[in-house]
Amino acid sequence: MSSPPALPLGEQLQADPEFNAALDQAATIVRSYANRIDGIRPPLAGRTIDYQRAVDEFGQIRGGRLFFPFIGSGLGRGPFVELGDGSVKLDFINGIGALPFGHSHPEITAAALRAAATNAVMHGNLQQNAAGVEFSRKLLAMANARHPVFDHCFISSTGVMAGENMLKIAFQARQPAHRVLAFEGCFAGRTLAFSQITDKAAFRVGLPQTLEVDYVPFFDAEDPAGSTERAVVVLRRHLTRYPQQHAAFIYELVQGEGGFYPGTKAFFTTLMTICREHGVLNLGDEVQTFARTPQPFAFQYFELEDLIDGLWIGKSSQACATLFKSAHQPKPGLLSQTFTASAVALAAGERILDLLQDGGYFGTDGIIARRAAEFHRGLQAIHEKHPSWLRGPYGVGAMTAFTPFAGQPAQAQAVVRALYDHGVMTFVAGADPMRVRFLWPVGVTESSHIELALGILENVLSSLAPEHTKSA
């Protein structure tokens, strides 16, 4: 048997100069290719037919066609992404908000390359390396930066799984309460439990009812006092009708899929205070809002530190997570996962947390607030020139939206598809009206990218206007 090493071999590998030189070289090569991407580009000659075939085949294999004919080449640069046909798009939707630093970011690529060389492709229950500890520690520090709020962080593979874990913790802590409160128009995910919370009938067609959910109307910016009063009346009615049966209220503090509707501090404080008085846990679904409002977490932006009891995040953080308090500590056996997240996701997530923390993104004069203001001014200018083309802007921070024409679904979808054809990736949100949304990557969006998107948008709206404003 060889003599024991002075340090664990895994640590020695990470410090090995040859290993580090090889990683640096790989990262440099990736960067040299990425740097050749410098803007929106049409498909390469001769690639269109094979590419379309691959898109069709993928749709066929997965049992439903892709929303966009999009298969990435695996490379991009900042907000630009290259597709398998060699075309390049300005990606202002990022897999619905999952890439806060855009594509092929040098530091995230370097972290991912290093992580890819570790033995655990996926981390989980009996297979945890140091990356999970680091990620959890940093996330908790970010959440507790202004006031100590949470004691624990449990990592999961998806946003909805992080939500399921939180809800199980809440039910166990508040047993035998078994009902849930949520906002009208909310989106929470698509598991059997969470498709009952998501307020969209189409997403639960044919599914059994797994959960009893009582809905409360959301904040209405046109009628702050009236909408708060209505929400209080409905909340109290539910609490009276089903005494002590509600374990939790799930708050999507800025409604995402619902159409980019933010609430306010006063609105949430009013409802959360009533819930607190009734022993109902206040839980934040921050899967879409994390790292998008002018504070890292939306509960911090709305200053709800004293009233929030638990939350979960996903998307921007790569690895998803549930943050909770010791008072609600789950009993052994309630939570466990073969796979929590991949080593690469944890390393990329940790790097993203560092970049967010140190990059001047947050605060009233932070990058998120400033870029959002620029985007809003640009949309407002289009509205002033052509009031019938768009209404808005809407949303907060790096969640930016507008209503095209009359907000009919066919109109919003036509705008999103035309934008895609002209090189800008966006997506729809909400139903009545249906809006067009941008989840722009906070870490790499410059003023010039916003101007580029707005210029293309104006052209697209101009070309669609004759068809969609006939009756206006």
Ligand SMILES: Cc1ncc(COP(=O)(O)O)c(C=O)c1O
């Ligand atoms: C607010 C919100 N909650 C939960 C989810 C579900 O996350 P995931 O798709 O990672 O399971 C989403 C996804 O869009 C979301 O926007």
